[in-house]
Each structure stands twice: as C-alpha cells, then as structure tokens.
Amino acid sequence: MTKFSLSPAPIAITTLAFIALGVGVAISQETQVTPVPFTCSVDLNDKGRMVEITARLASDEAMSGSYSLEIGKSGNGGSSMIRQGGPFTLEAGDDLVLGKTMMNGDPADFDIDFTLDWNGLLLRCPAININS
Known part of the structure; x- marks a missing residue:
C-alpha cells in the first residue's frame, strides 16, 4: 500500500514528489509534511495466462472523492x-476495492x-x- 502525504497549502499535481521504492507520495513546498488518512495500491495477481488487476483504497477516517x-x-x-x-x-477503517478486472497477458504487458x-x-x- 502507498501512503500519501501532503503539505497544508494546496499545490498543483506537478509538484508531486515520488519517494523511492514506492514507500509513498508527498506534496511538499517546505519541509513540513502532513500525512493523509488513506493508503492505496494496485495489485497484479499473475494467474498463468491471465492477470487479475485490483485497485484498492483503505482509510483511517471517513472520506469521499472520486477515482480513475x-x-x-x-x-x-x-x-x-x-x-x-x-x-x-x-x-x-474501510478497505475498499475501487476497480477490478482480469485480462490475458503477463504483468509486464500492462501500463496502469x-x-x-x-x-x-x-x-x-x-x-x-505483483503477486504470483
């Protein structure tokens, strides 16, 4: 799961800074970073010639929004x-599957x-x- 963090001031998406090794994402204008109450992940489950792709969102607090x-x-x-x-x-405390599909191919074939x-x-x- 990826933990998002953001600074108190709204900042454009172009200022997203990706932390190495998929540890998290931060929006930072200064050194102060405030964690947000959710994590997300995209899981690829290799099922032989098929790949199951699942987008998940988990939250410590009630929240709403939209996803793509x-x-x-x-x-x-x-x-x-x-x-x-x-x-x-x-x-x-919810852990929700926002999107799920199964497609033929290898996990390396997908751009998500x-x-x-x-x-x-x-x-x-x-x-x-990626899970085998």
Whole structure:
C-alpha cells in the first residue's frame, strides 16, 4: 500500500514528489509534511495466462472523492484499454476495492494509472504489487 502525504497549502499535481521504492507520495513546498488518512495500491495477481488487476483504497477516517483507473495493455496479441472510475465513499477503517478486472497477458504487458481526486487534490497511486 502507498501512503500519501501532503503539505497544508494546496499545490498543483506537478509538484508531486515520488519517494523511492514506492514507500509513498508527498506534496511538499517546505519541509513540513502532513500525512493523509488513506493508503492505496494496485495489485497484479499473475494467474498463468491471465492477470487479475485490483485497485484498492483503505482509510483511517471517513472520506469521499472520486477515482480513475486506466489500464493499458500491449503485447503480441494486440492492445486494449480499460477505463473505470467514479465516486467513492469510505467509512473509517474501510478497505475498499475501487476497480477490478482480469485480462490475458503477463504483468509486464500492462501500463496502469490509478488516480484519486480528494479534497481538491489529484493524487496518483504509484504502487504496483505483483503477486504470483
């Protein structure tokens, strides 16, 4: 799971700083960083010739917003694009699957963009966990 953090002042998405090794994402204008109450992840579960892709969001506090999940695939069999998205609402302590699909291919064939629109900020979830 990826932990998001942000500074008190609203800052454009272009100022996102990605922390190495998928540890988290921070929006920082100064040295002070305030953690946000949620984590997100994209899990790829290799099922042989199929890959199960799951976008998750977990929150310590009640929250709502919207999400966008774009999954692109290219390989020997051609290419495809899936777009899922919409509003979400979580209660404190919830762990919610926001999007899920199964496609043929290898985990390396996929380009995944999972973003959250929360409190006026557009945040990208960079974590991809590959399971065999």
